[in-house]
Amino acid sequence: MSEPILKIRNIESFYGPIMAIRGVSLDVHEGRIVSILGANGAGKTTLMKTISGVMDPEKGQIIFDGREIQGQEPHRIVHSGIVHVPEGREVFPLLTVDDNLSLGAYTRNDTQGIEQDRELVFNYFPILKERRTQEAGTLSGGQQQMLAIGRGLMARPKIMLLDEPSLGLSPLLVQEIFEILRRLNKEQGMTMMLVEQNAAAALNLAHDGYVMEVGRIVMDGTAEALMKSEDIQNFYLGVQEEGAREERRWKRKKTWR
């Protein structure tokens, strides 16, 4: 495979004295969807924030497109082509859908390109076109998520960091949004890094996966390989192991092999 577009090397990030990421290294290749799995507090969101510059790493490098970008201001990182779609959507509730999208293109000044991208967003999310004059706060959760993704697209990024796009959405909506993400990847060649708790959906969508636990990566591989792993099946996909009794409660220890 070619040189990865995003390389992370031994990143360590802290919240005060607490080490949230303990030396994480990973690669994202162009055109691929990489999914990060992990339980609460594993450090997935921190990892995303560290990449997008919201947090500064104590140690390590983030190499994007051949340049080290760790510790840079977030707006410069957006400028270099990384867009972060935050957890919990965080659209501007009092602005209209259109204004939200325009804000996504704040770093750009090619009016024509912006308008093209707006059409692109409306193409993928037709509902946003219908509601373009409506205040974003009045949209449903799913629509807000679409808007957040659309706003991200408006920066015309080389890679999108998606933090839990399925959060708080109905299974049907999750399916819909993931389908759109798949199309974006296929048709636009959009590289994505996806943090998810919904492991089944994420592994279905992604090409590669990493599993994080207490700030470290404990397992990685192609999505297919991960889906076959017993540990993933047991602890992330909810497959019940054959037990001696029906109402078995205990789980065997994870080995991450």
Add this chain to the structure above:
Amino acid sequence: MNMHTVPDQTTINGVSYNTKPGQRPVLVDKCATIPALFKQRCQSMGDRTAHREKDLGIWKTYSWKDYWNHAKWIGLALRELGLERGDVVSILSEDRKEWAYADMGIQAVGGIASGVYTTDSASQLAYLINDSDSRFLIVEDEEQLDKYLQIEDQVPGLLKVIILEDEGLHDLSHHRCMLIKDLYQIGWDTDIQEPEAFENEIDEAQPEDTALLIYTSGTTGMPKGAMLSNENIMAAIEAGARRLSVYETDEQLCFLPLCHILERDVSIYFPLAGKCIVNFAESPETVFNNLQEVSPHTFTAVPRVWEKIYSQVLILMQEATPIGRLAYGMALKAGAKRGDYKIKADKVPTGVAINYWIWDRLVLRNLRRMLGLDRMRRGGSGAAPISPELLKWYWSIGVPLVEGYGMTETAGLATMNTRFENVVGTIGQAVPGYDLRIADDGEIQTKGLNNFQGYWRNNEKTAETFTDDGWLRTGDVGRLDEDGYVTITGRLKDIIITAGGKNITPAEIESRLKFSHFISDAVIIGDRRKFLTALIMIDQENVEKYAQDQKVPFSNFASLCAAEEIKALIRTEIDAVNKEFARVEQIKDFRLIDVLLTAEDEELTATMKLKRSYVEKAHGHLIEEMY
């Protein structure tokens, strides 16, 4: 027991022992059997604390009276359910007070207690139950119970399975399973119907009765059950009192598996004599926190644990402020100077003592408190060789740490260094009353009352273990200096004969490798081969730390092992070791085992040592790569 033949008695730390060690009858406070001593202690100690255990995050105390009552109920109930004298009961549980209750209860009514490791698989459990011909099985919780349910039809000899924790099992209805509280109830009822029955059973115990079965890990073939008699254990207690003294006021922490003779002696049998308080760690994962909370006076552990504590400090210091690092360095220097005298039990010159006193106040005392070693009078290390540098480090920070040696077949204790008679790098002198010799082939052989009775229903193996003149073959090769200190150099069975015809004891090289902070364990390969190679298990924590400091990218354990920089690191470690050995004994090539092994894996013993034969089999492809 014939009271007329009580030998001369000596009092050690408030307990009376035979003046001359190693003589029959072995008496501890005039008791000749474990149950008799147990009875005596419970009567005299009454409401004083015997055990502590954490319950929902709070340390709770349990008295000797609790110990007595619960053991009594277990013993009487098992007898009521069909246990006869000489029958075996298997215990499959992590360390907890009920382990001790059951051990005593079983032995008091003439049963034989046999521990099963919680990491054993269902099929291993079936083998152990059938081989020991167990009548009862005590399981800790639903996880362990499920092992039994998987092999239910393979163990027809079992009468009942007793469950200690009912969580998740309220709806269980199974004709052979019962909860411990129901067992207690049966015991309670029996006690009312037949008062004194338990005491009468205890009086029947004889020193030569088999008290426990300990299955030895068996790096080759199936595990064998070593039979230890009351007398063996009493002899171990006697030796322990002289070499591993404990006081009534001592606190201990129990965390190694009680199926292992080391923890069993130290946490169940020795406290019977020494009356000290045993604190049970919550789980193997929380040992270091529990250590801090308990701050024991004596602490016996395997080298791995001592190594971990040291690594923690090392990492902490690397991340400390420059001033903190400087202070630590100065304090360690002062400590090392004093340690050099202390470790040999020499008198410390006044200047050195004063210098140490200052640094102790400033730094070392706090360090010890933080680690939970501040009250420690003696640390012990056994079950595997420990690096001399590590021993010296502990002496430098003011923790006296000594190495000892024993095996199941010697009732856990054969030789021991003490704080006052200590030679680093040796395993100490033979314990009092125990004889030790080096055979012509270099094997360490022992004779005395600690020597076990033989393997359970396996006369052939028993005969192989003893020499014609009745000495026990330990299987370890070593040498003896003129003061009686023993140095182990290897295992007899593991001797490698290279294609060139050279005899090599791999254990010597392996333990040198293990002394590296980056190597957790190693297996030397080379039998009938042209040269020696090694399979290395890296120490995850320390190597990860190294990789991060050196900016070596890695994601999971396998990629860590695959990193060139890590291979280079291990190569330098091996090169350093190679310098100490002759040319034929040098390691030419090596491979890292790139799966993170856990105690559940067959390749590891319960004390996390690599098993040569399994490793050679499981990682044969790595070995072939090297030749």
